[in-house]
Amino acid sequence: MSPLPRPISPAQLLEELGIDSPADIDIEAIAQYCGATIVYAPLTGCEARIIGYHDRAIITIHSAASFSRRRFSGGHELGHWMHDRGKALACSDIQLTSEWFTDNPEKRANRYAADLLMPVFMFKPIADNRPIIFSTVDELTTTFQTSITATAIRLVEHGAFPSMVICSDARRRKWFTRSEILPEALRPHEVLGRDTVAFELHRNQMAIPPGPTEVNAAQWISHPKASLYTVKEDSIRVSSGLVLTLLWWQDEQQLLDLMNEQEEEDSEEEPSPYDFD
Numbered sequence: 071m072s073p074l075p076r077p078i079s080p081a082q083l084l085e086e087l088g089i090d091s092p093a094d095i096d097i098e099a100i101a102q103y104c105g106a107t108i109v110y111a112p113l114t115g116c117e118a119r120i121i122g123y124h125d126r127a128i129i130t131i132h133s134a135a136s137f138s139r140r141r142f143s144g145g146h147e148l149g150h151w152m153h154d155r156g157k158a159l160a161c162s163d164i165q166l167t168s169e170w171f172t173d174n175p176e177k178r179a180n181r182y183a184a185d186l187l188m189p190v191f192m193f194k195p196i197a198d199n200r201p202i203i204f205s206t207v208d209e210l211t212t213t214f215q216t217s218i219t220a221t222a223i224r225l226v227e228h229g230a231f232p233s234m235v236i237c238s239d240a241r242r243r244k245w246f247t248r249s250e251i252l253p254e255a256l257r258p259h260e261v262l263g264r265d266t267v268a269f270e271l272h273r274n275q276m277a278i279p280p281g282p283t284e285v286n287a288a289q290w291i292s293h294p295k296a297s298l299y300t301v302k303e304d305s306i307r308v309s310s311g312l313v314l315t316l317l318w319w320q321d322e323q324q325l326l327d328l329m330n331e332q333e334e335e336d337s338e339e340e341p342s343p344y345d346f347d
């Protein structure tokens with residue numbers, strides 16, 4: 071019996087295989103290299119599954135899914151093969167699209183897929199200085215052949231501008247993530263503002279997403295002075311009745327004012343050593 075293959079990180083895999091461009095990220099070949107064979111078949115009740123035995127695994131992917139979804143499912147199951155050996159797993163649409171921020175094996179598998187299919191060293195130069203809107207996401211999904219949600223998260227986390235991506239159902243926010251440069255003081259509301267595009271897309275199923283739209287920041291952000299500023303909102307419907315929103319602080323005045331306030335507070339808190347009287 072051969073030993074179990076070692077878990078390999080996406081970065082290491084790409085290096086071992088000499089892959090340095092998005093077009094060369096062949097998920098079937100990469101999985102095979104790791105001992106997992108990808109096959110396609112009609113599945114009901116799940117999008118993809120993996121069954122492993124010793125050092126070999128079979129990954130079955132729903133054959134009716136789109137090309138980019140099938141690729142992402144392949145990366146996701148490969149993530150399970152690296153981290154969740156010894157279990158037979160079946161992964162649903164909701165696990166593949168929404169489990170990004172709860173610490174569980176699904177999040178790990180989604181992150182593995184994103185790191186494999188959109189490695190930061192390839193993604194960052196291509197996403198650099200691109201506007202944080204869905205037309206940018208569309209172009210990147212074409213380059214990397216990945217899903218919209220995964221690519222939008224990548225753009226916010228590794229793009230050049232202060233932004234957030236927020237996923238909501240008809241009632242409330244499901245999850246969000248932010249770019250590192252966006253101050254922690256800015257948090258999105260739990261419940262959608264009634265003047266947001268996202269609210270309208272949930273309320274009126276016939277409404278067509280209008281594209282990037284200037285909205286009052288207080289509609290999205292709970293901060294005492296948020297109403298003084300605007301953000302650019304781009305919202306679209308994704309699967310399972312969810313709306314995905316990109317928020318972009320294209321006008322960075324709110325962030326500059328927050329930084330200045332913080333500096334003033336800091337200087338008030340720390341008296342100068344020469345202030346004796």
Ligand SMILES: [Zn+2]
Nearest residue numbers: 161165176179
């Ligand atoms: Zn899974």
